[in-house]
Amino acid sequence: MKKLLSIFLAISILFSLTSCNTKISKRPDKMIVYASFYPLYDLTKKIAGDKAVVQNIIPPGVEPHDWEPTTRQVADIERASAVIYLGLGMDSWINKIETSVSGPKFINVSTGINAIKVGNAVNPHVWLSPKETQILAKNIKDALVNADNKNAKYYQSNYENLVKTLKQLDNEYTTKLKNTKTKTFVVYHSAFDYIARDYGLNQVSIVGMSEEAEASPAKIAEVIKLIKDENIKYIFTEPLTSPKPIQSIANETGTKVLPLNTIEGITKDEMKKGYDYIKLMQQNLDNLQKALN
């Protein structure tokens, strides 16, 4: 009897394994959408809900500025219906994928953004403004509706909920940053131009638009002087890259270091905690408020 039971068990396990396998190899009935990096991935997931499989091209814990896709990833992306990317020089590696695949439609979601010009380029960090993020959400919603029209109503309704949340977030930023004691905040790379512009703050950055850049000793000296002159108590580090010059400036000036998340990527730890774009933006607001008061 025991032997019979174990044979039965073995067969049923084998059966469930094979049925599982066929499920994986079968083409899914939902459309597949890729997003070029974290904030676009999270917004797309919120609008797509359970009607599409949304994938983030950049793995967790990696920052996207100078990232390159692998051959395997390019092959996977071939199966997708749409690829959502930002443009503005943020994810230019997407061009390499676009020329290698013929399956998906590529959608630049920065159309209509009120971008900040820096010399000949624009600052790409638009998702850090809840105002500009509403435009990203609209473009993503339109892309999903075009790619999968039978679920248009569903995407529209998720999009409307998301915009409500983004408007609330925008209101919180406006209210909490209106009457701060000081308006100047110090960061590593100039990812927070849009927050500064939209909420009347003054961002001072050690390097320019990419965290890959080297901090110059002259710039560091200038920032140290500013911190002393303006009696600044906190400076900001980036959780994804923890740039070293920030810690040495803090040591030199006796300022405390707080995180200000560029939300360019998400860490495994943040993912485990169930954090999303909205939660990370609220944490940023809390830390800004603390530093400026």
Ligand SMILES: [Zn+2]
């Ligand atoms: Zn950046």
